[in-house]
Amino acid sequence: MRIEQLTFTRFIAASLIVIFHYGIDIFPFNLQKTMFLGANIGVSYFFVLSGFVMIIAYHKKQKISVLNYLRNRFARIYPVYLLATLILVGYYLVATNVDVKPIDLILNITLLQSWVPAKVLTLNFPGWSLSVEFFFYVTFPLLFNYLYKKFNYKKLALPILFFFVISQLVFFYFFYSEHYQGQHTISHNLLFYFPVIHLNEFLIGNLIGLYFVQREYKTRNNSFFILGLIILCALILAYGNAIDYHNxxxxxxxxxxxxxxxxxxxxxSKLSKSKLFIHLGEISYGVYILQIPIFSITRRLLMYLGITDKTIIFYGCFLVLIVTSSITYKYIETPLRKKIKSIKLAQ
Incomplete structure (x- = not known):
C-alpha cells in the first residue's frame, strides 16, 4: 500500500532541512529567521513518517523475514548514501584541506556514526539520521513479529505513549541540567543524535500506522485541518523557540x-498527487542526503565563475541539487534498489 499524497511531504521536509543548513539568511526565509532556525524538525517528521510507512508496508505479512527485510531496507537507503559520502570525501581530498580520517570514513560507511558521539557529525553530517534510521530498521522486525502482530493499537497505545512521555522528560531534564554543556560538545551530540533518544518518534509513527490499518475510516476533505496544523507548527517554531523540539x-x-x-x-491531496509533486517527493531522499556535497561543489564553482551573491548561489545550488537528485533517482537509486532486492537470501 502506498499513500501517494504523503510522498510530497518528504520533499517539503527535505527542503526545510536544506533551508536550515544554507538558506536562513536568504530571501524570503530571512523574513522569519526564528521559524527557519527550527526547520531541522524536518528530520523528526521523517522519523515519525518512517514509523507510519513501515506499518503500511508490512501490515499484511504474518511475519517479517529478517534477512530479506534488511536487504530491502539496505537497498532503499544505502546506494545513494554511499554515493553522497564518496563524492564529499573525494571533494575534500581533491579541492580542500579537510583531513579525512580513516575512522570517520569507516563509521560513516558502516552507518555507525550516530553511536559514537564524538564522530556523529563527521563527513556528510546529515547522514547521522540515516544511522538512526537503520537502527529503527533493525528494531522493527522484533517489534512487528512479537508485538504488533499480537496486539492491536488500543493495547499498544498506552505503553508507546508512556515511552514517548518518558523520552521527552529525560531529554528536557538533561537539556536543562548541569550535565549539558552546549553545542559542539559530547553531551550535545549524545542528547541530540544518539539513536535510542529518537526511538520515541519512530514508535509514534508505528502507533498511528497501526491505527490507520486496523480502523476503518472513510476519506474526507481534511484540507482545512491540515492547513491549520501546518500554521500551528509554523507559529510554534516562530514564537515558541524557548523550547527545543529536536527530540x-x-x-x-x-x-x-x-x-x-x-x-x-x-x-x-489532489495537488500532492500531481506528477510533478510525486516526482519531487520521490527524489526527496537524494535532496536530503546529497545536499552537503552538491552545495559544497556547486558553491565553489559559482564563486570561481565570479558569482558572489548569496541569493543566486543558494538558489543555483538548490536547482543543481534537484536536478542531481532526479538523475541519481532514475539512474542509480532505482536500478540499484531493484538489483539488490533481486538477490536471493536464505529464509
Missing part, C-alpha cells in the same frame, strides 16, 4: 497531520 516533541502535531493527509481527498 520529537512535535510528533504530537506530525502524527495527526500524517493521518489527516492519509485520509484526505480535498485540494491538498
Amino acid at each position: 520529537g516533541l512535535l510528533a504530537i502535531i506530525f502524527a495527526p497531520m500524517i493521518l489527516l493527509i492519509s485520509y484526505d481527498h480535498g485540494w491538498i
